[in-house]
Amino acid sequence: MRVPALLIATTMALSVTLPAHAEGREARFDQPHEGWSSNVLRTGTPQRVGLDPAPLDAALAQIERYTVPDATGHPLFAGAVTLFAHDGVVVTHEPTGWAVRYADAAGTELPEAQRVPMAQDTIFDLASISKLFTSIVVMRQHELGRFGLDDPVARHLPEFGVNGKESITVRQLLTHTSGLVAWLPLWSQYPDIPSRLKAVMDTKPRSAPGTTYLYSDLNLITLGLLAEKWSGKKLDELVRDDITAPLGLVDTGYNPPAAKLDRIAATEYQAGRGIIRGSVHDENAWSLGGVAGHAGMFSTARELAVLGQAILNGGAHAGGRILREDTVELMLTDFNQGFPGNSHGLGFELDQRWYMGALTSPRAAGHTGYTGTTLVLDPLSRSIAILLTNRVHPSRNWGSINPARRVAADGLAKALAVRPRHGTAWTPESNGATLTTRELPRRSAEQQLSFWAFVDLDPGDKVVLEATDDGSAWREVRVLAGYGQRRWQKVELETESAGKFRWRYVRGTGYGGRGVYVDAVRVIDERGVALDAEREPAGLHPEGWRAADR
Structure with a gap:
């Protein structure tokens, strides 16, 4: 499943x-x-x-x-x-x-x-x-009502509206989507301040306004003017x-x-x-x-x-x-x-x-x-x-x-602390680290797995929740990834009966985030609780994961 x-x-x-x-x-x-x-x-x-x-x-x-x-x-x-x-x-x-x-x-x-x-x-x-x-x-x-964000710059600086810049807006200057080139050698190729400013006004966009992002000093020079x-x-x-x-x-x-x-x-x-x-x-x-x-x-x-x-x-x-x-x-x-x-x-x-x-x-x-x-x-x-x-x-x-x-x-x-949602949280310390449940009783066709997760990972990083019947092969159940929410989230799954579950950390090539934490792991089948890791800490086997209190 x-x-x-x-x-x-x-x-x-x-x-x-x-x-x-x-x-x-x-x-x-x-x-x-x-x-x-x-x-x-x-x-x-x-x-x-x-x-x-x-x-x-x-x-x-x-x-x-x-x-x-x-x-x-x-x-x-x-x-x-x-x-x-x-x-x-x-x-x-x-x-x-x-x-x-x-x-x-x-x-x-x-x-x-x-x-x-x-x-x-x-x-x-x-x-x-x-x-x-x-x-x-x-x-x-x-705020003083002097312009609208989507006003063409040329409405306010007519000398700017040449060489394909007629439709560039103030918003596009502020967001670096104007299409203007990144830089001009104003200091070395123009003799004085008036000629340098005229070079900015006369420049031709590298791309059509609003079609690309290109960080440009010229955007801000123009905004200053x-x-x-x-x-x-x-x-x-x-x-x-x-x-x-x-x-x-x-x-x-x-x-x-x-x-x-x-x-x-x-x-x-x-x-x-x-x-x-x-x-x-x-x-x-x-x-x-x-x-x-x-x-x-x-x-x-x-x-x-x-x-x-x-x-x-x-x-x-x-x-x-x-x-x-x-x-x-x-x-x-x-x-x-x-x-x-x-x-x-x-x-x-x-x-x-x-x-x-x-x-x-x-x-x-x-x-x-x-x-x-x-x-x-x-x-x-x-x-x-x-x-x-x-x-x-x-x-x-x-x-x-x-x-x-x-x-x-x-x-x-x-x-800044990340506190366990319940008693003990686990966090990985190395690529490929696994947190694995003990062998679970196979008492029904389906199981309910629940746990709390805190996820703040760089794009490309992930924790893969996997299941196995006999330990010879693991199948993917869910992927934990993303960043920016900064809240614990309860994960509840109905899955095919498995002998074990594990959380496997996969490190990407990015810069890293605040990390991922797993807490309050619980497995229920038709006959009741098969595993409650808060009551049975030894029911989880960490390899490269550590217990974390913050």
């Missing part, structure tokens, strides 16, 4: 506001929140909000190891600041390594006395996280008036003043610019005066967390409001369902396992930056994971820091 696969649902909407956890109550991964929080960020300990500190400490230790040279002869990044927040409490705000470490492109290390260590208040070039600030000010203009057109203000003024001032952010903005230079992390060595520190790393943003829709913002981990908390709060923090709740909901809605793997809200990236790690869900939102910056917001657990590094210091060619991004997100996810 073959039963169709069970795919765990992957959608969850925000709706009503719920009160925050009481201090000290355990933080649960398996009890997702709905609605907006109303927290004001404050500093505390993991225990204060019920997090297990061990996974956080392990993540921080690994991030620190990334600052030590490895087999390549250099570290993954010179330094980092990691910030974890849960339920409005910053539980970790940890600097490691160096904000300034190298003297040249070859990676010549400065004498230690001339280096600058990372600090909690180190200011980073956010690179493409800047796109979130641009998107927020654009959506503020939407739109925001300036609608408001009559420059983009840096809009960001100040609409975001940083209402949120009380004093170290967040474009072109940081020279007085803050000693707190700014260095980035790359570039010909003609030397080791860059205090001006934007992105060449195109630099050539546009340091203020552009796609790059140019600087900030600290703590101030970026305030922005993140404002989003989790539905657009407000500590009495300052930057957006309405319905606008934030729009920004966290996936408009790219036609482009699997490229989920995107209005400005925010969604559901991106490659850097969101085990915090990934269809509601997880965030962005990364080329300089080595990462912001992950998890509305379902009301958590924030921030990893800011200067990974391009001194060279952009020293490797990808995506593993470090996932280490940070995974550490926070694992600090």
Whole structure:
């Protein structure tokens, strides 16, 4: 008897506001929140909000190891600041390594006395996280009625409506479905700011609008120009008036003043610019005066967390409001369902396992930056994971820091508990691991198997429930797979009588999730209970599975 696969649902909407956890109550991964929080960020300990500190400490230790040279002869990044927040409490705000470490492109290390260590208040070039600030000010203009999301951009910027761009909409710019090319060498092939902006306006799409997903800096440069057109203000003024001032952010903005230079992390060595520190790393943003829709913002981990908390709060923090709740909901809605793997809200990236790690869900939102910056917001657990590094210091060619991004997100996810639904839960630890029932009495033609399952697995991972008559051959009964629901689900099956059942873990090639747990296994036949694993723990035989209490 073959039963169709069970795919765990992957959608969850925000709706009503719920009160925050009481201090000290355990933080649960398996009890997702709905609605907006109303927290004001404050500093505390993991225990204060019920997090297990061990996974956080392990993540921080690994991030620190990334600052030590490895087999390549250099570290993954010179330094980092990691910030974890849960339920409005910053539980970790940890600097490691160096904000300034190298003297040249070859990676010549400065004498230690001339280096600058990372600090909690180190200011980073956010690179493409800047796109979130641009998107927020654009959506503020939407709240003011200045445009419709499906308005053609050319209605507001007539000079944009050439070379096949006449039908591109504002929504398509925000979701990277406009068809515009990813990048143009504005800084090197055009002599001044007017000619560089004209090149963006004149560019020809690579594909028809709405037909493909292609991440493009040009989308956000155009959105910055739109925001300036609608408001009559420059983009840096809009960001100040609409975001940083209402949120009380004093170290967040474009072109940081020279007085803050000693707190700014260095980035790359570039010909003609030397080791860059205090001006934007992105060449195109630099050539546009340091203020552009796609790059140019600087900030600290703590101030970026305030922005993140404002989003989790539905657009407000500590009495300052930057957006309405319905606008934030729009920004966290996936408009790219036609482009699997490229989920995107209005400005925010969604559901991106490659850097969101085990915090990934269809509601997880965030962005990364080329300089080595990462912001992950998890509305379902009301958590924030921030990893800011200067990974391009001194060279952009020293490797990808995506593993470090996932280490940070995974550490926070694992600090959130998954508690057994009943007495004892089991979770696999290795590919091919099996959890097998003892031999069952064959007293009837059919049996009823029930158990509770918690499933949060990377696509490609699965647990296969199988049955056998005599142990010589196993047949598939059901597949447990999927992620994002974060709730225990009761599974009840009527099956052909079997001698044994087993749960077999199959590891794919992805990045992993929070895991799978099986609990309260029970088999009933016509004569009654054939197995109750909660009353008879020895009735389950684990090979590569462990008993788990969280």
